[in-house]
Amino acid sequence: MGRRKLRQRQAEEVVKKRQSEHFSLQTLRGMRDICKNEAEEWVKFTQMIHEVGKMFDFNYLETPILEHSSLFQKVTNDDGVGVLNKEMYNFVTQGEDKVTLRPEITPGIVRAYLEDGMQSLRHPVKLYTMGSIFRYERPQEGRYRESHQLDFEMIGVEYPIAEAQLIQIAFYIFRKLELENIVLEINSLGCRDCQREFYKQLKRYFARVKPKLCENCQIRAKKNPLRVFDCKEESCQEELKDAPLIMDNLCKACNKHFKEVQEYLDALQIPYRINTRLVRGLDYYTHTVFEFWREGDEVRRQNALGGGGRYDHLVEEFGGKFTPAVGFALGMDRVVAELLKKKKKKSEKPFVFLAQLGDKSRHKALQLFEKLWEAGYYVKEAFTKTSLRTQLRIAKQEKIRWVLLIGYKEAIEDTVIIRDQVSGVQHIIEQDKLVKFLEDKKKEEEAEKISNLSNS
Ligand SMILES: [Zn+2]
Ligand SMILES: [Zn+2]
Numbered sequence: 001m002g003r004r005k006l007r008q009r010q011a012e013e014v015v016k017k018r019q020s021e022h023f024s025l026q027t028l029r030g031m032r033d034i035c036k037n038e039a040e041e042w043v044k045f046t047q048m049i050h051e052v053g054k055m056f057d058f059n060y061l062e063t064p065i066l067e068h069s070s071l072f073q074k075v076t077n078d079d080g081v082g083v084l085n086k087e088m089y090n091f092v093t094q095g096e097d098k099v100t101l102r103p104e105i106t107p108g109i110v111r112a113y114l115e116d117g118m119q120s121l122r123h124p125v126k127l128y129t130m131g132s133i134f135r136y137e138r139p140q141e142g143r144y145r146e147s148h149q150l151d152f153e154m155i156g157v158e159y160p161i162a163e164a165q166l167i168q169i170a171f172y173i174f175r176k177l178e179l180e181n182i183v184l185e186i187n188s189l190g191c192r193d194c195q196r197e198f199y200k201q202l203k204r205y206f207a208r209v210k211p212k213l214c215e216n217c218q219i220r221a222k223k224n225p226l227r228v229f230d231c232k233e234e235s236c237q238e239e240l241k242d243a244p245l246i247m248d249n250l251c252k253a254c255n256k257h258f259k260e261v262q263e264y265l266d267a268l269q270i271p272y273r274i275n276t277r278l279v280r281g282l283d284y285y286t287h288t289v290f291e292f293w294r295e296g297d298e299v300r301r302q303n304a305l306g307g308g309g310r311y312d313h314l315v316e317e318f319g320g321k322f323t324p325a326v327g328f329a330l331g332m333d334r335v336v337a338e339l340l341k342k343k344k345k346k347s348e349k350p351f352v353f354l355a356q357l358g359d360k361s362r363h364k365a366l367q368l369f370e371k372l373w374e375a376g377y378y379v380k381e382a383f384t385k386t387s388l389r390t391q392l393r394i395a396k397q398e399k400i401r402w403v404l405l406i407g408y409k410e411a412i413e414d415t416v417i418i419r420d421q422v423s424g425v426q427h428i429i430e431q432d433k434l435v436k437f438l439e440d441k442k443k444e445e446e447a448e449k450i451s452n453l454s455n456s
Pocket of ligand 2: 213214215216217231232233236
């Protein structure tokens with residue numbers, strides 16, 4: 001190769017390398033594709049939400065994911081240390097507009113309510129949506145910078161039944177998804193009058209403990225004392241132990257409102273816990289706030305399934321007339337992850353095949369089938385087949401190791417033949433001892449799997 005050609009080739013390689021530095025096949029940190037198994041669950045989930053929306057008479061809407069930054073600054077009362085402020089994706093566009101990828105959905109909906117003339121509709125205006133939100137936080141297990149929420153809002157309703165109805169919808173969704181062990185936490189943040197009085201007390205309290213609070217909380221304590229409750233620092237949480245509670249400062253009307261919410265929840269038989277320290281980090285909440293947790297997670301205070309609350313003054317703050325409202329959101333990524341976990345459990349391959357030979361044995365096999373399922377075994381059968389050979393062939397096709405066989409003799413004697421398809425070894429045991437036998441075999445198999453894994 002000539003010298004010139006070599007130099008040319010080296011130059012080309014440098015250009016190529018530079019290009020590859022700029023081009024990446026990876027998603028941005030904290031973002032991900034929704035595909036394969038997850039996408040399948042995702043579609044089912046969103047279809048179900050549309051059904052729920054229809055059932056409870058909510059109208060679907062979509063708002064842009066990009067809005068003027070001022071929309072979100074208005075709701076976060078830019079104090080520079082609010083969780084949301086630090087985590088927002090803010091940009092200046094080519095046209096020099098200051099814009100923000102929405103960190104939550106409600107402000108966009110309230111803007112749409114005003115901009116699209118929904119004030120003239122019959123109230124409450126009931127809206128729901130699903131879509132992305134963006135928060136520039138450190139990605140953690142199960143938390144993303146782009147995540148997805150479903151969101152239900154009732155605008156123009158002051159009665160506490162609205163909170164109950166929204167919580168009812170959330171629980172209906174959980175039930176539909178067969179998600180159990182949901183913990184509902186509720187609290188009241190009172191009206192603006194209650195809050196004014198409470199802030200005074202809090203500020204007085206924080207003035208005393210201030211040196212012990214973290215840097216951020218020292219600023220919060222002055223500007224936005226309620227936010228200190230959201231601080232994750234242990235030292236701050238420690239100082240909050242003796243802090244005054246808003247619950248002790250509620251006016252008569254607020255007390256009544258909160259009590260009525262509880263009465264409705266009782267009527268709906270939805271269990272709840274009152275968490276007097278629940279504040280939900282945003283200034284616009286008044287009266288009831290609530291959060292949904294998977295049992296156990298609420299102790300660690302990480303990864304709530306969702307939550308919501310009343311925001312009676314937000315429409316007014318956006319320039320509309322006084323319009324009380326309430327809403328909730330659920331994290332879709334989190335919910336779908338829970339569904340996938342459950343599905344994985346269910347779709348294990350069958351553990352035993354239940355074969356039978358003769359009428360009497362079929363009766364016994366039917367009974368045994370149910371008993372085994374109840375004991376937690378995935379059982380495959382072919383009760384419509386009379387030929388043993390056919391049944392064994394099916395067991396083989398399904399790659400099931402343990403075949404249980406009940407013939408005439410076994411049916412009379414309440415025993416069962418267990419055949420190990422791998423070794424060909426057969427045992428006869430009493431039906432009563434079958435579950436225990438399978439349990440032992442399952443444990444052995446699991447132990448084998450683990451030792452195989454560590455050997456390879
Ligand atoms: Zn009040
Ligand atoms: Zn703090």
